[in-house]
């Protein structure tokens with residue numbers, strides 16, 4: 001039997017797809033790519049934008065055409081919030097939401113045997129337990145994603161995720177540490193702690209255990225060289241937190257702090273929980289305490305009601321604080337959110353113009369940040385060959401600068417002391433120091 005996966009959306013979905021694939025392999029399935037004919041297709045959906053919904057629906061029809069007899073299972077955020085709609089799409093046999101992914105094989109077998117559609121979507125607001133969905137057989141031995149938390153309590157006005165994933169639930173610290181040890185034994189050098197709202201890790205655990213407590217314990221585990229945190233809410237970095245994390249040896253000095261807007265009025269409409277001044281102070285404190293720290297961000301262009309003046313405030317704010325990389329997104333209304341109902345939606349041309357201006361600003365700032373490191377040395381963790389040239393390898397410095405170096409020996413999964421030489425488009429060239 002063959003199973004194929006389609007994964008839309010974020011890192012958490014990618015992690016969960018890998019874990020589901022393992023469950024099928026254990027039952028004797030062969031995993032094939034989704035452009036091939038398979039007996040079972042699992043579509044792991046995303047609902048972060050209307051586009052995510054549309055793509056999810058398109059993928060269902062696409063795989064249906066590849067094998068009309070196949071079992072199609074739709075799981076994830078979109079099926080959590082729109083199970084009714086999905087159940088009416090021709091050919092869908094199994095619908096799970098964001099919970100129950102660990103039982104995917106069981107539900108697929110049931111649909112096969114009972115020859116009827118199965119809907120097993122749990123209520124994410126009553127079922128608050130963290131679903132253990134571990135990956136045991138890792139293919140790649142360089143970086144491992146480790147999901148430590150699910151859900152979000154923030155309710156930003158443009159986001160549907162809290163409705164799809166429910167409130168915060170954390171993986172028990174003992175289980176996280178066990179997994180980190182296992183990954184170290186398997187030879188992984190770097191671990192990326194990920195979740196839907198990682199900064200909230202621990203709010204559902206008794207006592208004062210939080211993400212910093214977890215990082216401090218991971219720091220002591222032998223074998224792992226680097227720990228990264230995926231995207232993190234800026235408000236996590238209080239003075240006390242910065243002081244504690246600045247003494248950690250393995251935590252990489254790279255933080256992705258989603259800003260979304262540099263204008264306080266826009267931030268308020270977004271229901272973000274900080275002001276631009278607070279964000280600026282967090283960036284300042286991180287830079288003062290952590291050497292060569294890289295701070296990257298996400299920005300939304302054309303949020304409802306964003307006037308030219310508000311946009312200019314955001315633009316000038318970003319120009320001033322000079323982050324090392326910015327991901328720019330044009331606002332796209334998400335049905336079912338407050339922002340989608342707001343008056344003064346920004347027209348497409350204006351969004352395009354603003355997004356272009358921010359992308360240009362980013363290109364200059366990214367180059368400026370990377371240039372600072374020309375002529376310095378850094379420990380680079382090489383991950384793969386670059387552009388299929390077997391003598392060129394790409395990897396990342398602890399502060400997430402991409403480096404490409406030439407070498408006759410295989411550098412994959414190795415940490416090498418590297419001299420940073422020249423700037424290319426979005427990376428630096430390097431030379432291995434013997």
Ligand code: SF4
Nearest residue numbers: 152154155156159161
């Ligand atoms: S913090 Fe805001 S944007 Fe992020 S998942 Fe929660 S509600 Fe969505």
